[in-house]
Amino acid sequence: MESQDKYRVALLSSYALALHGFETLIPSPIPWLRLGLSNIVTLVTLYQYGMKPALMVTLIRVVLGSLFLGTFLGPAFFLSLGGGLAGAFSMGIVITLFPGLFSPLGLSLIGALFHNTAQLFIAYLFFIQRIDAIILVAPVLIAAGTLTGAINGIAARYLVIEIQKADRESPSPMTGT
């Protein structure tokens, strides 16, 4: 990996981390229900630099975020890790296989759906083991994921448009400044 790529990944990870931390300050009606704002950064990374950096940004965000919040290696960490990676993978695969089929809005919805599905699976396999509880929670997560996914997707779209506009105006590659 070139040093400039490392720099980009570090910068984007710090953005994601900031959003991740900021998000925990927002009160939520249900404790584990989150906006998933850091997914905006994952999505922008995916659009601008591809799947591998997007996965790295997600990984760094989840690990460092859990260290800062004190949840490292706890249940919340594994839920966050599985959800984050599933979301980034699903969006990366869809954008690679079907470029142009979805805008950032659609990709964000896919990411949110896979994020939540992965979390439900992990919760069932390792923590809860009660299928009735999981099924009961699933509709809430699907509905919330659709709403937050749409909001994040729209935010990511504007961000991608602005970054690419800035890219065209200055010949040097956009590094996030």
Added chain:
Amino acid sequence: MRSKGTNHNTTFGDKVLLLLLVFLSVYSFIFIKEVMPEGSDIRIEAAGKLLYTLPIHINKTVEVNGPLGTTVVEIRDSRVRIKESPCNNKICVHEGWVRSGAIICLPNRVIVSITGKANKKHEDIDGITG
């Protein structure tokens, strides 16, 4: 991998996906309501304490006291409702008769919940997709 073009308008795929997800959300809520077993016991809590656990098939009217005054809970025909409440907004009263779930009156701190699994008519589910 550089950016995939500059057109980021909402695509047809987006719209189909969004519609599907909204449909899935709504349908899954309906599905859950259908599938979840109806309970057998009614638990009445006031101010954080469990006061009564009553079988759902009896007909009975119970009065419990909360911080604001007396809440009247009525059980009839395997359903339960809050008949009268001293709270302002009367959300609990407007919920009417319920067979499953719970009625919660936050101002008067009264929780009426239906628990247990006596009614097992939906037990024969053998697979769930989606």
